[in-house]
């Protein structure tokens with residue numbers, strides 16, 4: 627039998643008793659963690675960005691932007707307005723909302739962009755989530771949704787071949803694409819993932835959320851070791867130097883951007 631590396635954190639006994647057969651999905655770097663899927667949506671079309679292709683070389687700057695504007699600048703959020711977010715934690719283990727808040731706190735520190743928590747929601751993540759939902763959120767772009775999601779009851783492609791993602795993130799630009807600026811997005815965390823809450827080990831849920839928020843802000847995958855935006859999480863529990871430089875360039879240091887308001891109902 628193939629020798630498996632030890633898991634980075636103790637497995638939950640209810641899900642994977644010691645000595646039991648290790649599920650196939652654990653046969654990846656860092657155990658169960660972070661075979662993240664990255665998706666990019668634009669103009670209403672759904673495109674699945676490749677997991678490992680198109681990433682930075684190992685000796686690159688340690689960060690890569692998801693998308694660029696026609697002017698060649700990285701696509702980003704308006705750093706002068708706070709990013710609003712809601713959380714659907716109905717399927718999340720205890721402590722998960724605290725992990726979200728901690729991850730958001732770290733993202734604010736890295737970007738200079740404020741976040742506003744609007745509370746919990748029963749909205750479920752969906753690949754076709756509209757960026758404008760008047761009935762639910764009023765006349766504005768919808769807040770970022772961070773939702774624990776059952777892969778068996780979702781249209782989100784957590785599975786790619788024999789890999790299973792711990793999370794999927796999508797930043798969204800305005801559908802009209804008159805301006806290449808992110809106005810919303812969502813993060814789906816695999817609720818079937820047995821990663822425990824916390825930030826103290828790479829196998830825990832906190833670094834997964836932080837990695838997905840990196841995508842939400844506009845970072846893609848890099849191959850450099852020690853960077854959280856490595857496809858498998860880089861073996862770290864917080865941003866690496868390349869991650870931080872990329873986030874700095876996406877954040878307040880890059881200056882304000884004009885954001886078009888949605889056209890009302």
Ligand SMILES: [Zn+2]
Nearest residue numbers: 662663664857
């Ligand atoms: Zn990823």
